[in-house]
Every structure is written in structure tokens, then in C-alpha cells.
Amino acid sequence: MEAIFDDIIHKDSKILLALSGGPDSMYLLYRLVEYRKEIPFLLEAAHLHHGLRKEADEDLAFVRRICNEWNVDLIEKQVQVADYAKKHKLGIEEAGRLLRYKFFREHKRKGGMIALAHHLDDQVETMLLRLIRGTGLEGIGGMRVVEGDLFRPLLHMTKKEILDYLQEREIPYILDHTNDEAIYTRNKVRLDIVPSAESINPNFSAVMESFRSMAVEDEDYLKYVARNYYEGNKEAREGEVALKVDLFSESPSIWSRVLRLGIEEVRGDLKNISYEHIRSLEMLKSAETGKGVDLPGLRITKSYGEIIIAKDREEAPFLDHVILQNGAAEFNGHHFLLDGKGADGIRIKDPEAVRIRSRRPGDRIRLKVGNKKIKDIFIDEKIERSKRDHWPLVEEDGEIIWVVGLRKSVRQEEKEWKKLMWTPSPKM
Amino acid sequence: MEAIFDDIIHKDSKILLALSGGPDSMYLLYRLVEYRKEIPFLLEAAHLHHGLRKEADEDLAFVRRICNEWNVDLIEKQVQVADYAKKHKLGIEEAGRLLRYKFFREHKRKGGMIALAHHLDDQVETMLLRLIRGTGLEGIGGMRVVEGDLFRPLLHMTKKEILDYLQEREIPYILDHTNDEAIYTRNKVRLDIVPSAESINPNFSAVMESFRSMAVEDEDYLKYVARNYYEGNKEAREGEVALKVDLFSESPSIWSRVLRLGIEEVRGDLKNISYEHIRSLEMLKSAETGKGVDLPGLRITKSYGEIIIAKDREEAPFLDHVILQNGAAEFNGHHFLLDGKGADGIRIKDPEAVRIRSRRPGDRIRLKVGNKKIKDIFIDEKIERSKRDHWPLVEEDGEIIWVVGLRKSVRQEEKEWKKLMWTPSPKM
Numbered sequence: 023m024e025a026i027f028d029d030i031i032h033k034d035s036k037i038l039l040a041l042s043g044g045p046d047s048m049y050l051l052y053r054l055v056e057y058r059k060e061i062p063f064l065l066e067a068a069h070l071h072h073g074l075r076k077e078a079d080e081d082l083a084f085v086r087r088i089c090n091e092w093n094v095d096l097i098e099k100q101v102q103v104a105d106y107a108k109k110h111k112l113g114i115e116e117a118g119r120l121l122r123y124k125f126f127r128e129h130k131r132k133g134g135m136i137a138l139a140h141h142l143d144d145q146v147e148t149m150l151l152r153l154i155r156g157t158g159l160e161g162i163g164g165m166r167v168v169e170g171d172l173f174r175p176l177l178h179m180t181k182k183e184i185l186d187y188l189q190e191r192e193i194p195y196i197l198d199h200t201n202d203e204a205i206y207t208r209n210k211v212r213l214d215i216v217p218s219a220e221s222i223n224p225n226f227s228a229v230m231e232s233f234r235s236m237a238v239e240d241e242d243y244l245k246y247v248a249r250n251y252y253e254g255n256k257e258a259r260e261g262e263v264a265l266k267v268d269l270f271s272e273s274p275s276i277w278s279r280v281l282r283l284g285i286e287e288v289r290g291d292l293k294n295i296s297y298e299h300i301r302s303l304e305m306l307k308s309a310e311t312g313k314g315v316d317l318p319g320l321r322i323t324k325s326y327g328e329i330i331i332a333k334d335r336e337e338a339p340f341l342d343h344v345i346l347q348n349g350a351a352e353f354n355g356h357h358f359l360l361d362g363k364g365a366d367g368i369r370i371k372d373p374e375a376v377r378i379r380s381r382r383p384g385d386r387i388r389l390k391v392g393n394k395k396i397k398d399i400f401i402d403e404k405i406e407r408s409k410r411d412h413w414p415l416v417e418e419d420g421e422i423i424w425v426v427g428l429r430k431s432v433r434q435e436e437k438e439w440k441k442l443m444w445t446p447s448p449k450m
Numbered sequence: 451m452e453a454i455f456d457d458i459i460h461k462d463s464k465i466l467l468a469l470s471g472g473p474d475s476m477y478l479l480y481r482l483v484e485y486r487k488e489i490p491f492l493l494e495a496a497h498l499h500h501g502l503r504k505e506a507d508e509d510l511a512f513v514r515r516i517c518n519e520w521n522v523d524l525i526e527k528q529v530q531v532a533d534y535a536k537k538h539k540l541g542i543e544e545a546g547r548l549l550r551y552k553f554f555r556e557h558k559r560k561g562g563m564i565a566l567a568h569h570l571d572d573q574v575e576t577m578l579l580r581l582i583r584g585t586g587l588e589g590i591g592g593m594r595v596v597e598g599d600l601f602r603p604l605l606h607m608t609k610k611e612i613l614d615y616l617q618e619r620e621i622p623y624i625l626d627h628t629n630d631e632a633i634y635t636r637n638k639v640r641l642d643i644v645p646s647a648e649s650i651n652p653n654f655s656a657v658m659e660s661f662r663s664m665a666v667e668d669e670d671y672l673k674y675v676a677r678n679y680y681e682g683n684k685e686a687r688e689g690e691v692a693l694k695v696d697l698f699s700e701s702p703s704i705w706s707r708v709l710r711l712g713i714e715e716v717r718g719d720l721k722n723i724s725y726e727h728i729r730s731l732e733m734l735k736s737a738e739t740g741k742g743v744d745l746p747g748l749r750i751t752k753s754y755g756e757i758i759i760a761k762d763r764e765e766a767p768f769l770d771h772v773i774l775q776n777g778a779a780e781f782n783g784h785h786f787l788l789d790g791k792g793a794d795g796i797r798i799k800d801p802e803a804v805r806i807r808s809r810r811p812g813d814r815i816r817l818k819v820g821n822k823k824i825k826d827i828f829i830d831e832k833i834e835r836s837k838r839d840h841w842p843l844v845e846e847d848g849e850i851i852w853v854v855g856l857r858k859s860v861r862q863e864e865k866e867w868k869k870l871m872w873t874p875s876p877k878m
Contacts, residue, residue, distance in 0.1 A: 154657070156651070211646075214642065214646040218642040218643050219643065221638065222582050222635045223847055224816070225584075230581070232584065233584070236586045236703075237587065239701065240672060243672070243703040244671070244672070244703075246701070273671040275664075275667045275672075297660065391614075392614045419651055421653045
């Protein structure tokens, strides 16, 4: 803790602490205030009133009083998370998170950092959630102590250590109401999976931390090798990057990371680019000149011994997939609308995890009788060959849940989930 | 499945199938018998009667009948697992496993393989168990399709796919009795953790498989780099291997793997060498000449710019740790005995996970008041400095559970666990 402060904080540091008033952020506030006595640096706190619960007024009064007593400038703001969530068709939790980070970034000093009170229990939950939803070595590395302008000095402490410390020194805090909300999946991890794992190994969070830190070292090394290769072999042109097809004679561990670097350079980020997307590029190794793969916002083509990563032209002939934007999407003339009208619909859990796309080789759907190839469904339903490549499939979290108009998967749907409605293409 | 057979089986293959008669091994038997019609190879089955349950006679009769009908030579043997377990102080499950593999290896043809019916559900459980107990990138790679003389062609299939196939073709099998036994930890994973994870992502086993295959690629690449470094830089002498201390200027990802290769060469295996052991060697980077670290069966010393990995001499001056052998251990004159007599004792869950060792920097124990440094306990108890380095600590699964004679950790003990009894050293 002190060692982390020694490494990161110096007298010119400007730290804005995200202060909910709950135990974690109160602990961090206390430790930062103590540290300020040794090294004077600029410490401010920021509290966002979410406009959701009536206790929020008391919470604000509490952090005001503490900041006043402890001599820390407090920046406060009230928002209406529920309205924002409704307007942008987001979950309450997600809307709150977006608004919080927006608020912190608006008030962070130039060159300063935002201190967050995430601890080891949060870290382990994050790792497990990523593992359950699908990840690779980079993702399993979890949250890092310093990540851009974010500073998380508590990542090595358990919640219990924090609570014990607060109790011992009689440091006041408010209850963590946000944790009582229905954060369905995280609570499943926190209340079911972590306790089960701890009953097998009481040191579970320590071994996860040790696994994590080794994964970070391994990932950093592999990324370093990939970056060296990339810098030495790429050819950057206007709006595109080319790499020699020899790239595929490197280990998959390296070529997949090199391609990610290329995509990041061309597109600016890796959002919506999955590990499966990257893996699917291996087909370019033996593809003919002119063949290519479409990824979100990109077209990647084989051309005379080169792999060319280019931004998607407006007139892209082939749509890999679309995502919902403000609850709506259009795909090859079909229209999809969240909680709207349509010929048929399917319930979905998380609108952000939905993609509408055309079939890919090997695609399958889970039916009562077991996994079935999409191709076989088209055959059974006597869909013309020429139509099959343009047929919309709806996937959520990487699983195909609807061969639109033909079959739905067997997964359990919840009544409270939103319904994605479909209006067929006039050409269908 | 067929593709895996095509890769591995040819007409000179000699395959011994481990056949319990349960659904997994019956499925594999069926597929191998079918494949034999395309490519004639030597297929034999081996069934071990464990002498534990009265249904075992019927099971044997069943596999005899099927092997006869399907024209597969059956090798059978009866053992008394319970007696063996008692004699060697092992758990029933572990004794069964040891005897099974011994039996299979005795009857495997020269140059042949043992086919095992482990499937994706087993693989995911293995990955989770390793993650919970502590692992690194290599361990999370799980079981491999080919591993020495073991051949596991079903690792990509789920249990459900196997059962559906058996049902569709009316292939008979016996119930998996072994799974009904109290395999406490694996059942915890199977019945609690996996269903929770699947309720978050129904594709859980698929994403774990994808994570696993990426981890294997990453580990293979890192090991390849480490092996190149090792072969180019090691100096092998009699009973020892030396590496230049420059090794530590490589990434931890590489130097840790190079040291593992060195240890494996000197000692023959990596048994009981943990990731923490390897990490503890970093102190050699800046250690003075003559300083060293003791690992199980090894002494690793810094000497004039070299790191020397050598077999432990008989007169080893300093004992890193001892493990229980046949339920007993001696450490610096203290005696420990499982379920025996002594001055005091502590319950332990898994005798194989127990180590008795002296303190290391930063050692802590979980007490009611929180984690406490072992050093502070010695101070509180006024233990002389000269005695502290020789004081026995008992750890299980990497956690210190007993500062012998002084403090026990707060972990939950079960009545049915064995008790490790301590008789103090006369010198104490």
C-alpha cells in the first residue's frame, strides 16, 4: 500500500478520488489523507449523486461532512441515472458507470489521475467474469494498478482487510447500496462461485492474484515480441496497414497479437474485435489474392503476398455483422427493433452483446435435439442457396440464438428481458 | 473426432482402451471399433475390477459381453483398492487412480498408447480445479489430446454430446459409479461452480476451451523461447547445471521457464516445485557469491556471476521443507505423525498437500484478527532470534496453518480429517 503510493505519488501529483462514501473508497480516502501528511500532493474527491435512491441525499451529506473534517476538496454533482438509461436504452448499472466516469474525467486535473477503490475481491470477480464470458491471456490479466489515467492502489487488498482496518480505527462509512442492486451476473460470481472456490481453497484469492500476475508478465512479453515484429515488418499506407503473409509462419501466439496491433492502428481501437475474429484471419494464409474477411469496421484482404488491413469503405459489399444502435439495427433489408413492433421476436439479456450477422462455416444453434448446423436448417427449410449467405442470424454473447424466421435456440429466457422484434426484408 | 483419429491412428497403431463400461469409455470403444473397420489397427480394452462395490462383478460381466460381441480383446484384473489405500495411507480415489494407471501401463503394447475417455466437461473441471488450487499458464492448458503414451480423443466433446449419441444409437453402458463417490472437491466444481457459470454463459465450456487452446499456444511459444535460451546458455557439469546471472535481465516470463528447464534436467522432474519456489529464485539476481536457495531435492547457488543448480548433497545444511512420507515426517528434530501420538496436533484435509518448513520472508498466518506476520508472532512469544529460522511451520496447499506450538490459523476444520500430531524436538 505505502509502497504503491511511494511508486506513483509525488509532490506534483493531482489525484481525484472517486468517493461513494462506502467502505472501500472511505478506506482509500483515509490512506491518501494520511499519505498527504508525508508528501503534500493535490488530493480532491468527487461524488456523484445518482438520483436513484432516497438515501443518496444522506450519502452526499456524509461525504460532505467527512471531506470538510479531513480537509479534502469535494466536487459533487447530481444526475438522473434512470432517465439517462431510458433515453440511451442502457441498463441502470451501465448508465451509472458511464455517467460516473464521464463526471470524473470532466473534473480530473490536467495530467492528474482518478483514484479508484477496486480491491482484490473485485479483481477476482472481474477475472472470473471474463473467464466465464470468454477471454484470453490479456483479459485474464484483469485490472491493473495504473491503467491510463486510472489509479487503483487497493488491488492487492481483500475486502476483509479493508473492513478490519476501518473497524480497528473506527473510520465511518456508509453501506454499499450499489452492491445490493440486482447486478445479476456479478452477484452470481460473488455469492455462488467465489464461496464455492474458497471452500476448496481458502487461499483462493491469493492464488488467483498469483495466476494473474504471471499472466500479466507472460502477456507483456508476448506483446513485446509482437510489437517488435510489427514495427519491423508493417508497411503503413493511407488508411491501411500491410503485412507480409510470412507473418503466418510465426507462432499463432505472435501472429494473432501482430494482427491485433495492425487492427488497432487502422481502426483506433479493438472494440468488438473478439479472439474468434482474429482466429478467423488464419484463412488468409492460404487464400487466393483478392479474398478477404470483414471484421467490424474493417476489411482485411489477401493481395499478392500481403495481408492488407483497411478501414471499411462505405460501399462495403458484404456485411459481417451489425450491432444494435439505440435499440435498432438494419441488416440486408431486415429491420430489428428493441421492444418495438414486428413479425416475430426473441428475448435478449444484454442488448450490447447482440450481433446480427450472416452465417459462417461451422455455425451451429442449440436445439432441443442438440446442436444443429445452420446449413442443415437451411436445407431442411428448403431455403435457396443464393439466399443463405444473406440470411440474418441473431447471436448474443457469441451464441447463435435465432436463425431469424426459422429456429430459436433452447436457452432459458427471462420474462423481464427486452424483446428484439424483427420486420422481414421486402426482398425475402 | 474422425479427424483426431486420422491424425493419430494408423495401421500399425496399438491402442489399449481404458474401459470402465461407463458412458464415456463405451462411446470411445464404439467409435474406435467403427474406425477399425476403415483402418485395421490393434485395439484392446483393459478393465480393472476395484474390489470395492458389489456391482463391480456385474460391470465386469458387462464389459466382457460387449468386448466379446464387438470382437475386442479384453484384459482384466481384480485388485483390492481399499487394502492398497490403507497400506499406503492414500485416499480411495487416489489409490484407485494409481492402480489403474499401473495396470494400463503393464498391459500397454510396446510403442502403443492408452486411450482415455476424458471429455470437455472433465477438461473444464480440471482447469477450474487447477485455477482454484493455484496454477500458471502451463497448468491452465489442462489435459492434452496426446500426452506421452496417453491419447484422449474426446477432449473436445461435451458429456451431453456423448450421451445423446449413445441414446440415439442405443449403445448400452453401465452407470458411472465412481462419480457417485465422495470426490469432494471435483463434485463441488461439477455441481456448484460449473452450473453457476453456465447460468451466466450457456457457452461456458466452449469459451473455456477457446481460452485453453490459446493458453496452450502461448505457453508453447514461451517454452520454445526459453528452451532456445537454455540450450544456448547452459553449462552442464557433473550433477549440476550453470547459467549466467544475466539470465535475470530476460523477462520473468522467460527466466522462470529457463530455471524450470534447468531444474528438470538436474532433478529429472519438477515434482513439488511450485511457481512460488521459482519466483523465490529472483533473490539470486542481487545475492552475494555463496548465497543460495534450497528447493526440494536441490540447492541453487549464486557463485561468481553464475547460478548453479545442483542436486541436494546428503549433508544439506538447511532444510527448505519436508513432506509426509507414509504419514510421518521429521524436521529439525521435531517429529510429526498422522493420527499418532504427540504433544499437540492439527487437522489436515489432504496429507499430500502438507509441507513442514521453516519461515520465509513475508510469511503470514490467518488469525481471527486478520493476517499476521510469522515474525511478529515470534516477537510476541519472545522466541529467541537464533531459534526462529529452525522453527517448524506446517502449511497445507501453500497456506501456513500452524506455527507449531504457538498459533493455529482460523481455517474451518472438519471432524473427519486426519490429525497431524507433533512431538517437539528435545533441543527446543
